[in-house]
Amino acid sequence: MSISPLLQDLENALRCLPGVGPRSAARMALHLLERDRDRGLNLAKTLQQALTEIEYCERCRNLTEIQPCRICQDDSRDQNLLCVVSSPSDILVIEQSGLFRGRYHCLAGLLSPLEGLGAQEIGLATLYERVLREKPDECLVALASTVEGEATTHQIVMGLEGSVCVTRLAQGVPVGGELDHLDISTLSQALTSRTEVQR
Ligand SMILES: [Zn+2]
Secondary structure (H helix, E strand, O other): OOOOHHHHHHHHHHOOOOOOOHHHHHHHHHHHHHHOHHHHHHHHHHHHHHHHHOEEOOOOOOEEOOOOOHHHHOOOOOOOEEEEEOOHHHHHHHHHHOOOOOEEEEOOOOOEHHHOEOHHHHOHHHHHHHHHHHOOOEEEEOOOOOHHHHHHHHHHHHHHOOOOEEEEOOOOOOOOOOHHHOOHHHHHHHHHOOEEOOO
16 A cells, blocks of 8 residues: 555556566655656656657658658668668667668567567568668668577568578577677677578
8 A cells, every 4th residue: 555646656657667566666756756856857758758759760660750760861871781670679789889881671579479470560561562662782681589580580581582682690699689688799790790591
């Protein structure tokens, strides 16, 4: 039983964040109320603004508040190299490596029949249409080495067969590894030593 219904509401709201249970939610709520009201208000304002204004890029599905996103608008980037990832967080980590100068296409996750995620749900048709329209020289499939990642890569290789050279990250991505858990040097190696997919 909380000392205030509003405080209880705040705790419940904080629990929408990953990894936040009842105890940490209570600790966060009390911290904001007792020690950090200004920054708490700033958090509320920024949260409101970000959730209202940030959308998916209509071209690549990166997160952005302008259409198309800054990466899609950047003419200095290589138009002929398209990197396929499964989440905007992967774009972030590849950008941090500073080694990739092409463009991205972000799927809405990986194929996962158990979660009801099929080709349509993750937007494979949009990728195929984009490749046919923009005709890049190379399509680098940079997905996790998990069962879902491998299945999705396989599906993309089949779907793009004949329309573009498909490559994938060669080394350094451990089996079962998620892209955004890699350290920068491992990711750099994986990006620079990519290989063409055997059909
Ligand atoms: Zn974009």
